[in-house]
Amino acid sequence: MRRPLVMANWKMHGSRASAAELIGGLLDKVSEPRADIALCPSYVHLAQAIDACAGSAFVVGAQDCSHMHQGAYTGEVAPDMLVDLGCEWVLLGHSERRQYHGESDDLIAAKLAAAVEAGLKPVLCIGETREQREDGEAFPVVARQLLGALAEQSSLANLVIAYEPVWAIGTGLTASPDEAQEMHAYIRAQLDELDGVDADDVRLLYGGSVKAANAADLFAQPDIDGALVGGASLDSAEFAAIIAAA
Numbered sequence: 001m002r003r004p005l006v007m008a009n010w011k012m013h014g015s016r017a018s019a020a021e022l023i024g025g026l027l028d029k030v031s032e033p034r035a036d037i038a039l040c041p042s043y044v045h046l047a048q049a050i051d052a053c054a055g056s057a058f059v060v061g062a063q064d065c066s067h068m069h070q071g072a073y074t075g076e077v078a079p080d081m082l083v084d085l086g087c088e089w090v091l092l093g094h095s096e097r098r099q100y101h102g103e104s105d106d107l108i109a110a111k112l113a114a115a116v117e118a119g120l121k122p123v124l125c126i127g128e129t130r131e132q133r134e135d136g137e138a139f140p141v142v143a144r145q146l147l148g149a150l151a152e153q154s155s156l157a158n159l160v161i162a163y164e165p166v167w168a169i170g171t172g173l174t175a176s177p178d179e180a181q182e183m184h185a186y187i188r189a190q191l192d193e194l195d196g197v198d199a200d201d202v203r204l205l206y207g208g209s210v211k212a213a214n215a216a217d218l219f220a221q222p223d224i225d226g227a228l229v230g231g232a233s234l235d236s237a238e239f240a241a242i243i244a245a246a
C-alpha cells in the first residue's frame with residue numbers, strides 16, 4: 001500500500017512574512033493527515049520553513065539542487081548542503097527548469113545521482129508539452145525523460161515520479177482523471193522494466209492545476225498516489241483541502 005504524498009511547490013513566490021503566515025495557516029488547519037506532506041519553498045526560505053515545520057507532520061524539500069557535491073560553482077546549491085540544513089526532498093527536472101534553464105535529461109540524471117548519494121529523496125518531474133501531446137508524442141516523450149534520468153542510476157532509493165503535463169501547469173487546464181491515470185499506468189509499466197526498482201512501491205504524483213475541486217477525482221485513480229501542487233499550495237485553506245482529499 002503506497003502512502004499518499006502531497007507536495008507544495010511554491011516556485012519563486014513569497015517573502016519571510018508570507019511564508020510564516022502560510023505555514024502557520026497550514027499547521028492550524030492540518031492535523032494527523034493521512035498523507036505525507038512536503039513543502040518546497042525557494043532556497044532562501046528553506047531554513048525558516050524547516051524551523052517552522054519542526055515537530056509537525058510537514059517536512060521540507062528544495063526545488064532543485066546542483067549535480068556537484070562541492071566546489072567552485074557560483075550560485076549552485078549542493079544536495080549535501082540541503083541535507084545539512086534539514087531538507088528531506090528535492091524536486092528535479094521540473095519543466096520550468098527544462099524550459100527556462102535548458103536542463104537536459106543527462107544533467108537531470110546527474111542531479112538525481114548526486115541527490116540520492118547525499119541522502120535526499122528525489123522527485124523526478126516529467127511531462128509532455130501541448131504540441132507533443134497533439135502530435136501523439138506524449139508517451140514516447142515521457143518514456144524518454146523517465147529512462148533518460150533513471151536508466152544509469154546505481155541507486156533509486158525513495159524515488160518519486162511527478163507526472164506534470166506542461167500544458168496543465170498554471171493554466172487551469174487539468175488532465176482528466178482518465179488521462180492522468182492512463183499516463184501514470186504507463187509510467188509504472190516503464191518503471192517495472194528497470195532493474196533495482198519495485199514499480200509497485202514507487203509513488204507517482206500528478207501535477208498541473210491541482211485544486212481542492214479536482215483533487216479527490218485524481219486521487220481516486222489507482223496509479224495516482226498524490227500531487228505536486230503549484231499555485232493552489234500558496235493558499236493554506238486550498239492546500240489543506242487538497243491534503244484532506246488524499
Ligand SMILES: O=C[C@H](O)COP(=O)(O)O
Pocket residue numbers: 009094164168169170171172207208209210228229230231232
Ligand atoms: O510543481 C508544480 C506544478 O508545476 C504545477 O503547478 P500548478 O499547480 O500551478 O499548475
